[in-house]
């Protein structure tokens with residue numbers, strides 16, 4: 001149990017070990033490091049609850065289709081502009097951006113737009129630009145902004161051709177074996193599931209409802225297909241394909 005926990009938190013153990021070694025080699029530097037770490041832990045304890053609240057609101061209130069049309073694969077130049085704007089007006093340290101970006105990916109944002117948001121958040125935030133113009137001149141700031149923005153857009157394109165969404169770990173919700181659920185906030189009411197598997201799905205209003213949430217032997221293959229075909233990946237089923 002303890003070994004498992006240590007293994008799971010390998011990096012933390014590694015850092016702790018470095019502190020221990022440092023205490024014996026140079027106590028003064030070790031104490032300085034501990035104080036710095038404590039400063040950042042306190043900062044994170046203040047910032048992260050707000051970030052988690054923001055990600056929950058994003059998860060619950062912004063429909064997937066809104067994220068997909070504004071920041072998704074097909075959002076094009078509009079998506080890049082929105083991403084630049086989002087990153088530029090952000091506040092807080094860059095580590096606060098990671099959980100938010102992960103939620104955006106889950107909701108359909110493209111990898112290239114995520115790179116743009118993270119990069120603008122890190123290097124061309126509005127308060128940073130204002131200080132830059134004050135200390136280094138508006139011309140310096142504007143030139144750097146233009147060149148940095150071009151570089152960020154190119155970087156977004158390169159990263160999106162090297163990294164796929166499947167490479168990013170996402171926690172899957174645990175679904176009971178044989179059960180079907182639909183994340184209605186993701187559903188765009190296209191009706192494909194009702195057409196393909198009327199035994200389980202029915203459109204009501206502009207959303208789908210699950211009329212029978214237990215997969216049967218006869219419908220298992222069809223449910224598997226619709227899970228893949230649903231354009232917003234709103235359907236989840238606890239299936240165990242290839243069961244003997």
Ligand code: SF4
Nearest residue numbers: 187188190191193230
């Ligand atoms: S296929 Fe997906 S998006 Fe379309 S109605 Fe069914 S659940 Fe909703």
